Amino acid sequence: MTMTSTAETSAGRTAACPVVLRVEGLDVDIRTPAGTVRAVSNAGFEARAGQTLALLGESGCGKSMTAKAVAGLLDPVAHVAGGSAELEGRDLLRMTPKQRRKVAGAELGIVFQDALTALNPVYPVGVQLGEAFRIHHGASAARAREQAVQLMRRVGIPEPESRVNAYPHQFSGGMRQRILIAMAVALSPRLLIADEPTTALDVTVQAQIMDLLRSLREEGDMAVVLITHDLAVVAEEADDVVVMYAGTVAEQGPVGQVFANPRHPYTKGLLESVPVDAERGSSLASIPGSPPELKNIPAGCVYQDRCPLAQAVCRQERPVLREVAPGRRAACHFSDSLATASTLEEIQP
Amino acid sequence: MTALLDRTVADRPAALEVRDVVKTFHVSRSASGNNRLRALDGINLSVGRGETLGLVGESGCGKSTLARTLMLLEKPDSGSVTFDGQDPFSLKGKDLLSWRRRVQMVFQDPFASLNARMTAGDIISEPWATHRGLHRTSREREARLAELLQLVGLRASDARKSPQEFSGGQRQRIGIARALALNPELIILDEPVSALDLSVQAQVLNLLNDLQQQLGVSYIFISHDLSVVRHVTDRVAVMYLGRIIETGTTEDVFERPLHPYTAALMSASPKLDPAARPAERIVLKGELPSPLDPPSGCRFRTRCWKAQDICAAEAPRKRTAAEAGRTVLPMPALRRPGLPVEHLAECHFPLAVPAGPDAARE
Amino acid sequence: MSQTIQDLPGTGPAPQTGPGAGARPDAKSNNPGLFRMLLRDKFASAGAVILLLVLLTAAFGPMLMGDLATRQNLLFANKAPFNPANGWEYFLGSDSLGRSVLARLVVATRTTLAVAVPAVAVAMVIGSLWGVWAGYHRGWRENVSMRVADVIMSFPSLLLAVVVLYVFSPSAANIVLILALTRIPIYLRTARAESAELQSRTFVDAARTFGARPNAIIRRHVIPVVTPTILTLATLEFCYVMLAESSLSFLGIGIQPPDASWGLLVSQGRQYLQTAWWLSIFPGLAIVITAISANMLAAWLRIATDPAQRWRLALPGRRKLIVRLKAKESK
Structure with a gap:
């Protein structure tokens, strides 16, 4: 070799x-x-x-x-x-x-191996993505949702506007991993x-x-x-x-x-x-x-x-x-x- | 090239033949109202004696699903599976048992595939409880058990231990010994090393290789790890959404893929050696379409960078490397009829340039 | 938490290093006989001893007591227990007719076990075999079985018992049959659920690939896994059946006086609870102690028969773990 x-x-x-x-x-x-x-x-x-x-x-x-x-x-x-x-x-x-x-x-952002268990099945992904902005920046629900759409676009999820309300199980494994990555980088960690x-x-x-x-x-x-x-x-x-x-x-x-x-x-x-x-x-x-x-x-x-x-x-x-x-x-x-x-x-x- | 010919498989008669196998599952309705999932859609393949066919x-x-169908765990809707010309789905009783004896399987998960309540010896000799004629006396069975344990690199004293007392690699050895217990002619290996650590993986691959050389058994090696497949197989079949879209010798398929999907797969798999990496990696757009609603025409067209109108309208027929516009070394004397060692791909626009990745990028 | 411990690398039962790299010297001691493992566990041994005593009492007690259980002695009516002056017959007191509570308890042991044990055994065998069969084959067999179970479950069992026992004579055999019939669905459901899960396991698939028949697979791979769960369930059911029998006896369609069962003694003594507490407390204690002993033995058996869990019994701090396991099961 x-x-x-x-x-x-x-x-x-x-x-x-x-x-x-x-x-x-x-x-x-x-x-x-x-x-x-x-x-x-x-x-x-x-x-x-x-x-x-x-x-x-x-x-x-x-x-x-x-x-x-x-x-x-x-x-x-x-x-x-x-x-x-x-x-x-x-x-x-x-x-x-x-x-x-x-x-x-x-x-500090973290991405886990198992994207299905790392996401909460009862909330739409948009809510979970926006959570970081609400907690850390005190953003309003509407603003957080907007940020979530932007994030989804940034990690390459097609049609983020319509999929922001979808639930984790409606995404494929690769897309769920993208969502997890989006959550991890939402606040631009070091x-x-x-x-x-x-x-x-x-x-x-x-x-x-x-x-x-x-x-x-x-x-x-x-x-x-x-x-x-x-x-x-x-x-x-x-x-x-x-x-x-x-x-x-x-x-x-x-x-x-x-x-x-x-x-x-x-x-x-x-x-x-x-x-x-x-x-x-x-x-x-x-x-x-x-x-x-x-x-x-x-x-x-x-x-x-x-x-x-x-x-x-x-x-x-x-x-x-x-x-x-x-x-x-x-x-x-x-x-x-x-x-x-x-x-x-x-x-x- | 000569090295390849030394290992060519053309002189071996086909053992297992799969013709036009279709398998449909009924599932809950999809968005388009379809509830029939075509898991296998016209599968054709053959495995020669002593040969290893890779399925990626x-x-x-x-x-x-294909592996389960070959093991008679699923019944195909249509098509035939034959071993030495015998179709197991038409057999009954003793004949069916003797067919089963010839084809055995090693499962992916060395933890789930062994019953934790049995000892290693019980697990390996379990097949003999069904195939009573094989070893009539308990002394014969014990001798054979010791032989099998030794064959897979375990000790005779290990027979009394339960699976929990073994490491993952040793458990997989037990699974292999169980598959060998009936002296099969073909073993289906379903991801046999993907649950194992790298350092242990090499031990098991070496064992499988030694066993093949010692016993002349054929393998169908199912794996998603391309570097492993490349190392252990003679021929490769590439599957996409229930169809085999490319077949050929391992070297042909890996070095000179015809189908854009194969090219993308090869290009996407990470390489340890920087020299082996493609200059530019093909990253496929989109995701695998749902098998409930496969695309019309060519199944791969939704992710293919070469797709044109005809790909949506018409299912592609098989094309050889020569038809793709490649020069193929003529070696007719070495090839006998019966086994498709030709390099075939189901694509309207097979890649003409062997080093597809760089040229084919949009 | 115990799950986490088990999943952590290298804390489980020692996998060895190397292909065939030797059995550990203590490999044998890892797998001692069940009896020796039982002796190591204080609680389970205590349970086993108590159950053995109960069985011996049922077998030989009535013989030793002679007619003491039915002999009335109004001079000794309503004597309180633990008074040596009354003699050993009245050590546990006496009832309003002056019959020895101790003797009645001993005689009742046989009646109680004669009803509860066969009832539990019949329901367990039929219910679990049926459930295992239904769960293994899935499809229509499973559906029909589950609907039958639903019908039995939805019918008030006491009402069924009342009807049947009024129509036929309230004999011990009939009580056993009716109690068994109404409890079959419990085992059926549990066994079906486990069996349905097991039949999709890879090692069952492996058995199928070498052509093993369904019944052979059920015998070899399903029943050994289901048995400990069913046994645990059976010990719980044992208490239920004893109480159900006492309800029937209370209604006058169960065990007929002058025969006595623990349940019957409890219900008969209930009206004297204010004045003669010993009449119902002692038979009640007998029920509770027997049930707890059976339960403890079953919990131990469940771990001891599972090779994946057995190593826990060899640990010094194992008591905590077993309790923890039990807590997890009951969740």
Whole structure:
């Protein structure tokens, strides 16, 4: 697989863009019948204005939990155990509920995966879209409706004037997702968190939604945090990527560099298990085993059980996330050898 | 090109033949007063022995209904399904059971498709409770169970565990072992990896590939993930609103799509490799029309950038790549009659330029 | 909330890592026998013990009591309970005719169970099999069954019982039949709803694809899932049937004196509630304790027979969870 490096371009852009969201040392705990487990451990990243940051990982890796913690939408069984998440300098995790409500919508918009359950079935979409204006700007019902029509037009819903009174179930999946996006960007937030926004959608609709997100991001100079498990979507849409595994950040940096030259064996394994123009019938490289359960996360490196490079040091010592190149960080004892080796086998002692 | 010919399927006789299958469902009335939903509208396809046929399309295109029809879970209104010339809908009793034995299915959701109250061993050996003749003694059944578990990469001791004790990928292995229990000749794989994580997905795809090489079984691989389909299939059929609108070898369909819809589908699917990305992506306008009121003439015309008046008036017939104005390498000696390995598309204006996306953009 | 916990990754019953990557060493202990699991649960064990005692009382009690239940002794009329001076026969007091409440309670146990258990069992078996069948096949079978259920439900059951028991003699068999008939729709509806949902599940589709017959699928995939729900329902119905029997007895068309049932004792004692509370309180307590024990055992059974829930029983703080589950069910 060949990768053209986009290092220069993204590095150049990154420097120019102000940081909108800075997450540092975020820990999230979940209470379970078997005791408290750490679902997210020491997560940190920065989302910049006008750029897309992807949180990438498999189910249960903590990517959604991280985003929910930032958005203040954790389940009652989960709570933030430490760290900070600063939105333009103010820590979201230390806000009172009242302050948070003020921030929600106005500065931070969220798009969920399941558009049908995220919309209230008993209200017309126009009412739900206008709600943000009524709450935050004290707009009248008529004015809010007008704004709703404008929003619907902005996200590409045909005939918004006649459909503003329609109910969520009267829209297709793609259109419902557009409505959710419209709700999230209604007040032109600085940060948009999109949690698997296209997972439930077909490919052609996914392309439409991604186009829409991109144009909204550019229009509003928003920072977008895109949560996804799809490597190809990350490769196409994101500027920076945070690869998460078992609640920890495995690797992060500009997408082009990370995907072209991964510095963590997990990232490398993921990239190799994507069937990309591989010979029909040929065997795919696959990562053996499956991710550990949260309650059984091993001491030392979280990836040791599946890692082809694992050594004694990996079982004793958890690698810290450290800078491996300008703008890139990885949590692996062997990330330096990964930089030069072209295959994992070369590093085998 | 020669690499493709090595894997060509033309020398294999067709195992499963589907001819003009139509399936209509009665649903509550739509806006236009129609209550008959044509989920399948004249489906033709064939699968050769040891071959993998990919079935791609978006939700609502009828691919799941087709799979259910092939598994005799739905009865078609008209048309025929035959395996080795036998039509299951005319069979009864023992003959029907022996037909069922030849065609089996792996389901999408590895959680819902296994009964949580049974052990893995019970689940895999469940088919033998119906097909009693297959393994007469319990010793035979136990030996076969151990063999099946080993075949799909599980341990013999796993037979006593219940599905909850397995991860998603391991559960899908149980589902595959159950499908293999009757020694089928064709397995329908309905989105077998779409519920699995990427790192586990590759394990299951490898397993399916190994099994095919070991057992010579044919697959119908239904998926919406184009990169997976491309990796595992020999031939591909693209469905849109209850019809197959394009068929051909996987390479032909993916590299040189004839139908504008196929071109749009290929172009829309995100690519990991920047070099593989189209210079300009075709983003289709509009949404899938309701299958209750499909457009007249060509079904795709409402979203097609090449649509003209004739597309609304007349349903397009099948056209070959040559008819589309392409030069096709002549290889008649390698192709035998009986199997449509030609590249066909149902379109009035098939794309003449192979790299459709850039040229075809409005 | 318990749902949330279950959905969270990695908190459920341990999936293993790796293809065939080994059984955990404690894999066996995860699946101990039902009996040992029962012993681990204090409440369910208590319920089981009480039910066993009730059954033993019904089986052997009347034999031990001899004619004590019908022997009248006016010297000992209306004695209050818990007075050792009266002797063990009158430990629970006596009625206005001087009959031992304890003995009458013991004898009534047999009558009560002889009516309630068969009535519940007959209604449960017929109703749930019928419902499972109707729900699995859908279509006209389902429609006809549900209309029949509606007709039975809409007819006042007490009135039906009165008519039938006046026409035929009020024998125990007739009471059982009439109580069973009027309670069939309860099981029918519940079983139908669950079965209709189950028949659309993928694992049922999978069974269909290898040609399993409907009855085999119902036996293998539907009944095991429906059974715990039906059993829970049956324990609740047990109380209802006991009370219904006592109403009939009160109207004089149920159990005929001098036979006694718990329900009959309660209703007979009601007029003396001011003066001799023990006459109706003790049989009432018997009903309540039996019902609660049955219910507790059923709640445990429901979790214990569901492999997806069984792990909850192995947790230290499981009491809370079970209570929570119960609360969810009753919603």
